[in-house]
Amino acid sequence: MSSTQEQQDRRPDTRERLVRSTQELLWERGYVGTSPKAILERAEVGQGSMYHHFAGKSDLALAAIRRTAEGMRETAEQCLSGPGTAYDRVAAYLQRERRVLRGCPIGRMTQDRDVVKDPELRRPVDEMFRWLQSRITEVLAEGQRRGELAAGLDPAATAAAVAAVVQGGYVLARAADDTAPFDAAVQGLLTLLAAQATPGTTTANDR
Template identity: 60%
Template sequence: MSTRDNLIESARALLWERGYVGTSPKAIQQRAGAGQGSMYHHFAGKEELARAAIDRTAAELRAGVDAQLSGPGTALQRISAYLRRERDILKGCPIGGLTQDPDVMVAPALREPVEETLTWLCTRLAGVLTEGLEADELSPPLDPAATAAAIVAVLQGGYVLARAADSETSFEQAVEGILALLTAHTIH
């Protein structure tokens, strides 16, 4: 892996673990095994490096979600596979968690990929729900956009509940709850 990639990967891990303020350039450099000169050779500063790290995390998240939502099965089966996929629940969402970081939210360059990713996720889920309606798998009055927003809210809220309780159970209950509500809209 190149020095630039090591810096980005180190920033990604630290942002997820510590947030933006808790991620110092020195900590990034130490984790990457890179000197200050190397960091500033590749990036103008901490914000530019954080943006590259957030962009990479967002791209990875999108690719994984898209692969699951594009897989075989009904709309509900694909959404269920996405919601039940293996994840590090107690660490939270590496993108959604950034919304709780005030320094990320006030910096347009850092906020933009977070907002774009969550908007993309809602849009992608709404597309799958629309497919389910068009294939007569799901029944009206299910609103794809509102339901997709609810799914994302439940997912992100599930992370918060699990972290607060220090237990994955709360997350799993939230997922099962939204899936039960969606199941009520399936056409048998």
């Protein structure tokens, strides 16, 4: 909450409204599909204000992507630092509530040429996924040290698979216009992971 006005429970200031509108639109339509006009209409802000606060579309997108990445990081951290075994925490991350058919607001950016091509715009996306994978790696490695997970498991590779299953699950679900493939992919990975857990240390797999 960077806005003083908002802390007083009033309408967020202009700059803040612009960032939030951009976050929403980037999620819904991607970078190419989001026009400055659409942003300022959703923010109920005039064109002059927009170009006063931001240099242009990419500048605004940068602020929005940073904000969204920060939010995702906090959400993931909550799951991964929760209670239970390493398996439980990874499962909590994989199974957390998601609006699957909307896709991942950060993952989506990687499909946008203008974002990936621009080092500044790509950076927050890169950092988010880098952090996520290393955080999951930590959780898995800790599980190994505690004897919850088989020593033969490669924490980093497994972490990459976990992150990939989520991102790929979104793709499969959107293709099918159905959340089922997402859930199936998550379940498939968790079942494989459960086989690496020392008996007695893992919450029973629901399936």
